[in-house]
Amino acid sequence: MIVTRPQDFLDAVATRAIAADLPATAQAAFLISPIDFSLAAESASDNRYMDLGDAPDPLRALAEHAELARRLAEDVPVTTFPGDPLAPDGVFPNNAFATAPGRLIVGRMRHAVRRRETSRADIRAWFERLLGREVVDLSGAALVAELTGSLVIDRARGIGYCGLGERCDMAGARAMHEAFGLRLTYCFELAEGEYHTNVVLAILAGRVALIAESGFRDSADARAIASLYPDQALWLGASQKAAFAANAICLAGNRVWMSERAARALSEPQRTWLGEQGFSIGSTPLEQIEKAGGSLRCCVAEIF
Template identity: 65%
Template sequence: MIVATPTDFLDAFATLAPLPSATATARGAFLVAPADFSLAAESARDNRYMAMEQSVDPLRALAQHQALAQALRADVPVIVFPGDATTPDAVFPNNVFGTAPDTLVVGRMRHAVRQREAERTDIRAFFGELLGYDEIDLSGCDNLVAELTGSLVIDRARGIGYCGLSERCDLAGAEAMHRAFGLRLTYAFELAPGEYHTNVVFALLAGRAAILAADGFADPAVPQAIAQAYGNRALWLSPAQKQAYAANAITLSEDRVWMSAVAAASLTGEQRDALAGWGFRLGTVDLSEIEKAGGSLRCCVGEIY
């Protein structure tokens, strides 16, 4: 079922108990290392978070990425695929490759510079030949745009997707991802003008709490409904905290939230206390160089279910 209003969402949410066999967090993660890291002007056309006026240091980006992979190994096994110099900003694989149990989903990217990432045979072979996953390939669908878990935040415990519509995901893309990830319910809504991905304005924490930037949604009733669904366990971000990527966070275990050092530094003491009260420790990694490319920690992490 795909719904588009807060009322319909809350009514449907109330009928969906957590799935007995589902887990709220991934059993592993995969990353793609930066190779000759740079910023793609094509992607900057609809990503206002990119720092095109700044220079980037490829070696510093690589060192920060290595530190990220090592840090995340405290929670789950982490696979790092080598970067490709022909796609120098391809450090955000979650937009292109996603998983559901026994299934690899390949997304349909908007920009040609990122569509090339979907052609990687090594990532496809890892899941298909080594892990035995089936593959659902949306990359060749010219009638839709679907940038996977950039646009779609998933409550894995309940089989519910939250899909922000923008230049990076249209309704046809939302419908395709609903089927590909085997979701029971998808709530589709418009992001605010200028926002490109849902995971910059909304993070779901192990299926029991949320981080929300209200100004990232076209309709303020949307984030209010999401917060209500999770018992108002919501961390509300200011515009400055959103810009610091505080919503670009991820839980890879039941008791830790990962976000960048810049994002964590933007949180207030009250917000940190709220996370602790909901059972979450805070894990941080300096990703200041990588963040110049318009994404942060969550964007770097592909989840393995």
């Protein structure tokens, strides 16, 4: 079921009584390392978090990424694929690849510079031949669907929150709803200038929602989502959103990962509140990688 209005979402949740009875966190994760890391002008055309005048240091970005992989492996097994020099900002695989049980889903990227990533034979073969996954390939379809960048999923409930904009259209939302086998997808418009939902919303192990209300075109959409997590929604301000505080991920049920910059943006009461909900905060420096307009969550492709 796909809904597009706040009241329809509230009604669907009430009438369908969707239980949190599915695995809430991933079994493993994979990353793609930065090689000759640089900023792609095409990607910057609709990403307000990028500044083409602030070029990253490729070697420092590589070191940041290696440390990220090491730290995340404290929670789940992590595989790192080598980067592609022809994909200069191709360090955010969650937009191009995602999984559901038994499936690898390949997205349809808006920009040609990012479509190079979805054609990678090594990643496809790793899932298809080694893990025996069915490949659901959206990369050649007449739609835009940047997977778990555009679609934030409450895996425990099988509910998708899909932000519509230049990186995802309604046809893409429908295709992802089917590909992930979701029970319910709620589609809404992002605020002007926002490119991905996972910069304004995170669902942590099906228990807590991090919500940056300023990233939604209509605040009623943000409030409708929050209603599913009574007393377990952490509201983030615009400056915290800009620091990527919503670009967070939970790989184990007791820890939320975000960049050091994002963690610093949280207030002490917010940090205490997360602790009360059962989440410690894991953070790692991503200063150079964040210059490409994404942060820690964008770097992580989950394996369910």
